[in-house]
């Protein structure tokens with residue numbers, strides 16, 4: 636995702652105090668009003684009332700955007716304790732009633748994953764606002780007992796397939812799209828459109844698939860959610876090319892036709908394929 640950087644001016648809620656990032660703190664805005672998305676909070680944070688509080692945080696995430704208000708090299712005022720402000724990046728998740736909170740969580744997971752990498756931190760350094768000050772925040776995640784699931788979902792983005800990707804996973808995805816009746820084009824050398832390259836036609840078909848499954852991703856990208864939803868679809872059968880079939884069959888234990896049942900996720904499938912590739916390379 637793209638992060639929209641719109642830094643607030645230095646002042647009462649941005650004091651320029653250096654931050655050494657040791658933790659990441661997760662918040663929810665507590666504002667379920669219609670329209671209270673990241674753009675709205677980007678306006679709110681610079682309002683006179685908010686500057687007077689004062690309060691600030693580094694990022695606001697909703698179901699379609701991420702705004703950055705304070706550089707990660709500077710402390711913000713969000714944790715309710717000096718220690719929390721001194722050591723952590725603050726991320727606010729929007730809970731606006733006209734938003735898709737599940738997508739907001741996924742976008743936040745992506746952002747946290749990026750920050751963990753950037754600051755060389757592990758997942759045990761992710762904190763709830765509650766952990767610093769005892770405030771019931773992030774309230775929705777706490778109420779629904781989904782904190783661990785939220786943490787577990789961070790870092791899954793490396794499963795994504797996107798424009799420009801190549802290889803066997805792309806091939807499998809293209810075959811799946813074809814089987815589901817999507818047009819993946821007939822470009823390249825492959826008459827059937829199965830080019831093993833995540834090209835524009837594949838991206839377009841993927842976007843349509845995401846749309847059909849109600850996944851709020853506006854680009855043609857195979858996300859974790861796409862994979863999960865795909866696993867709900869009809870049993871899908873991948874016919875391997877003849878020269879792959881025999882050797883893959885030996886690894887996968889069936890007759891050259893790879894079949895997943897409805898409960899098996901493509902993630903599991905990928906593991907199998909990865910080991911199959913390892914075998915093929917021997």
Ligand SMILES: [Zn+2]
Pocket residue numbers: 661662663713764770772773
């Ligand atoms: Zn909070």
